[in-house]
Amino acid sequence: MAYEHANVHESHSSSQSTCTSESSQQHADSPLAHDSAAHSSPAHGSADRFHHSLAQIQHHAATMLSRTNGADDTYPSRARVLSVEGSDPIGGAGTMADMKAFTAHGVFGYAAMTCVCAQNTQGVTDIVNMEPDFLREQLISVSSDGIIDSMKIGMLGTPEIVDCVRDWLVDLLHDYERRGLPRPWIVIDPVMYAKSGDSLLTPEAEQELRSILPLADIITPNVPELAALAHAGAHTAAGIGAADTASAPDTASTPTMPRTWDEAVNMACVVAQDLGVRVYAKAGMFALQASENHAADKQLANSESNTTDACEAESALQCNDACGVEPAMQCNDACGAEPTMQCNDARGVEPVMQCNDVLVEPAALCSESGSSAQAGSPRITTLYGPRVETVNVHGTGDSLSSSLAALRPRFLDWRETAQAAKDWMVGAISGANDLHVGKGHGPIDFTWESAPTSRLFTDEYWGILSQAAAQHRDGAHNPTATQSQQESASHDATAHNATSTLASRYPAEYLEAYVHALIAAASEASDASDRAFFIHCASNVSAQIPAAATGYRHCAYDGDVTHTGSEHDGKRRGECSGECRGKCSGKCSTVSDALRAIADQHSLGLLAAALLPHFWIASLEYGPTLADSEADELSDITAHIAQIANREARLASHRDYQRMIDTARELTRLEYSML
Numbered sequence: 055m056a057y058e059h060a061n062v063h064e065s066h067s068s069s070q071s072t073c074t075s076e077s078s079q080q081h082a083d084s085p086l087a088h089d090s091a092a093h094s095s096p097a098h099g100s101a102d103r104f105h106h107s108l109a110q111i112q113h114h115a116a117t118m119l120s121r122t123n124g125a126d127d128t129y130p131s132r133a134r135v136l137s138v139e140g141s142d143p144i145g146g147a148g149t150m151a152d153m154k155a156f157t158a159h160g161v162f163g164y165a166a167m168t169c170v171c172a173q174n175t176q177g178v179t180d181i182v183n184m185e186p187d188f189l190r191e192q193l194i195s196v197s198s199d200g201i202i203d204s205m206k207i208g209m210l211g212t213p214e215i216v217d218c219v220r221d222w223l224v225d226l227l228h229d230y231e232r233r234g235l236p237r238p239w240i241v242i243d244p245v246m247y248a249k250s251g252d253s254l255l256t257p258e259a260e261q262e263l264r265s266i267l268p269l270a271d272i273i274t275p276n277v278p279e280l281a282a283l284a285h286a287g288a289h290t291a292a293g294i295g296a297a298d299t300a301s302a303p304d305t306a307s308t309p310t311m312p313r314t315w316d317e318a319v320n321m322a323c324v325v326a327q328d329l330g331v332r333v334y335a336k337a338g339m340f341a342l343q344a345s346e347n348h349a350a351d352k353q354l355a356n357s358e359s360n361t362t363d364a365c366e367a368e369s370a371l372q373c374n375d376a377c378g379v380e381p382a383m384q385c386n387d388a389c390g391a392e393p394t395m396q397c398n399d400a401r402g403v404e405p406v407m408q409c410n411d412v413l414v415e416p417a418a419l420c421s422e423s424g425s426s427a428q429a430g431s432p433r434i435t436t437l438y439g440p441r442v443e444t445v446n447v448h449g450t451g452d453s454l455s456s457s458l459a460a461l462r463p464r465f466l467d468w469r470e471t472a473q474a475a476k477d478w479m480v481g482a483i484s485g486a487n488d489l490h491v492g493k494g495h496g497p498i499d500f501t502w503e504s505a506p507t508s509r510l511f512t513d514e515y516w517g518i519l520s521q522a523a524a525q526h527r528d529g530a531h532n533p534t535a536t537q538s539q540q541e542s543a544s545h546d547a548t549a550h551n552a553t554s555t556l557a558s559r560y561p562a563e564y565l566e567a568y569v570h571a572l573i574a575a576a577s578e579a580s581d582a583s584d585r586a587f588f589i590h591c592a593s594n595v596s597a598q599i600p601a602a603a604t605g606y607r608h609c610a611y612d613g614d615v616t617h618t619g620s621e622h623d624g625k626r627r628g629e630c631s632g633e634c635r636g637k638c639s640g641k642c643s644t645v646s647d648a649l650r651a652i653a654d655q656h657s658l659g660l661l662a663a664a665l666l667p668h669f670w671i672a673s674l675e676y677g678p679t680l681a682d683s684e685a686d687e688l689s690d691i692t693a694h695i696a697q698i699a700n701r702e703a704r705l706a707s708h709r710d711y712q713r714m715i716d717t718a719r720e721l722t723r724l725e726y727s728m729l
């Protein structure tokens with residue numbers, strides 16, 4: 055549960071804090087203040103250490119209760135969250151990503167668009183920025199009508215657009231304060247570059263962007279953006295661009311990319327202290343480099359080229375993709391001559407397995423800072439998450455920032471929110487490879503957690519089944535097939551005449567396991583006709599058990615030369631005098647165990663997926679040898695279970711659908727291994 059993130063660890067940076075208690079008091083008095091003042095609980099004693107303290111819970115509840123629309127006092131069923139973003143017609147980033155993430159998190163989404171982009175998974179080809187007046191009109195349309203509980207601000211593009219959004223935001227915060235409304239939570243993604251390497255912010259707008267960032271509760275730079283912010287901060291502090299933020303940036307020097315994740319975290323501390331905002335630093339660039347290096351390594355292994363060639367051939371593109379700025383430098387810094395090793399180095403311990411982000415909170419914004427914080431130091435929380443082996447990460451940054459905005463109302467503080475958003479991202483990125491959208495860096499699966507799949511279960515299963523059937527036939531007729539396969543196949547061909555019954559094909563113990571699974575399916579079914587159907591099947595299979603108990607001998611089928619089961623005591627094939635009749639061999643026990651484990655999960659979908667292979671395979675493989683009535687009954691049962699599996703799959707989340715497919719695949723493999 056999100057309230058107990060055992061993996062949220064904290065440490066404190068040795069960097070000097072720039073936030074004094076005086077400045078935080080000024081923040082607290084202003085509607086432009088951060089959420090430490092506007093959202094956190096009132097001061098209380100040592101119980102502060104427990105960030106789930108009653109005071110915090112009460113404060114949160116009071117805040118949420120005051121978020122009514124003014125027309126009545128009813129608590130809104132969903133938080134209302136605004137996205138200020140540009141578009142992405144391929145649907146993976148920008149406004150489209152935000153809306154999908156909002157819906158996935160169960161909040162109501164508003165959207166004002168800063169620009170319209172011609173982009174896809176391969177890059178950005180054109181951008182039409184909104185006229186600032188028209189953008190303001192959009193923002194006013196939303197904010198004059200609906201309450202905004204939380205917001206995410208993303209691509210701003212030009213200095214004029216930055217100014218427009220900042221001015222509207224300042225007005226909104228004053229207006230909310232005047233009306234006694236709680237300050238909305240504000241997440242700003244300082245979007246500068248797309249993964250394709252395309253720039254999404256004009257150079258002049260980079261300095262201007264800094265003027266809006268202090269209004270945020272949290273900002274979410276990726277590694278190149280962090281480098282740019284740290285660089286610009288250093289130059290602003292030195293006087294460059296400080297007097298006139300719209301003046302041309304210092305082009306003589308360019309941001310230095312961090313070579314390691316630790317360097318990136320240090321940059322995040324500098325930026326957090328400098329701007330006085332929380333920084334959620336995203337590590338995706340290092341993960342993408344590892345995935346691209348992995349893909350390049352695989353390509354290399356296939357082509358048997360030498361490593362130098364591979365690095366040279368792929369590096370410019372990879373590093374452009376991953377970082378955006380100064381590709382040649384980045385390639386040297388981030389990838390180096392031995393990319394995989396370099397990325398290992400960059401990620402620290404077991405880096406390739408993990409893709410951890412960090413949340414850096416300036417001391418003044420840590421509500422319980424008196425407890426464990428070193429005075430003045432920012433608090434660093436590692437947000438753990440596994441690295442997903444994929445290059446399909448278009449829109450990950452957008453989705454992370456919109457998730458933070460959407461999830462914040464549901465959690466008590468930013469640390470919990472950040473870990474929840476991170477956890478959700480891992481699921482969404484894990485589903486990315488299955489989407490098959492676009493030719494470049496594909497988007498993530500926003501609906502991984504809840505939305506049903508749009509595929510027909512039997513379509514995908516038929517592919518699995520026909521492949522297994524073909525492999526089985528190849529194995530049986532292949533001269534290189536194992537001796538046991540051939541013996542098994544030849545026995546099969548001679549031992550069963552046309553019109554034999556199914557009972558002699560299966561051990562009694564195995565049929566018992568199917569009876570158990572069919573009864574379990576009956577008890578999971580909510581539909582009376584499904585219940586009756588499964589009970590009918592169970593009694594049908596059960597009726598075959600006595601015949602199976604005397605007719606089936608597994609030593610003739612499972613291909614083992616020497617049986618070690620107690621009923622054989624090490625006898626060799628041919629020496630068996632029937633001790634094993636009706637008993638399960640190793641493979642059959644695996645099927646029985648699998649069925650029992652699935653029955654224990656109480657899911658009709660999984661049970662249907664587990665039952666289907668047995669009946670469908672029996673129909674395919676034995677149907678022609680059975681009496682017509684038995685063959686007809688078998689295909690009726692198969693069709694009925696297939697219908698139920700399709701219906702359950704339609705209702706299942708993508709994750710549950712995948713579990714059904716995995717279950718059916720495994721049972722198919724096991725069933726064929728027994729034939």
Ligand SMILES: Nc1ncnc2c1ncn2[C@@H]1O[C@H](COP(=O)(O)OP(=O)(O)O)[C@@H](O)[C@H]1O
Nearest residue numbers: 276336337338339341409440441442450451454
């Ligand atoms: N391959 C990956 N495996 C796991 N998490 C990833 C991977 N790539 C990106 N992420 C996560 O996605 C989120 C967005 O990060 P990132 O891709 O760096 O942002 P951006 O899209 O702005 O460059 C972060 O939480 C990051 O850890």
Ligand SMILES: Cc1ncc(COP(=O)(O)OP(=O)(O)O)c(N)n1
Nearest residue numbers: 140147148248249448449450451452
């Ligand atoms: C309209 C728009 N806004 C932001 C981005 C950047 O998206 P991000 O999540 O950082 O991921 P990539 O697109 O870079 O993969 C964008 N592309 N478009």
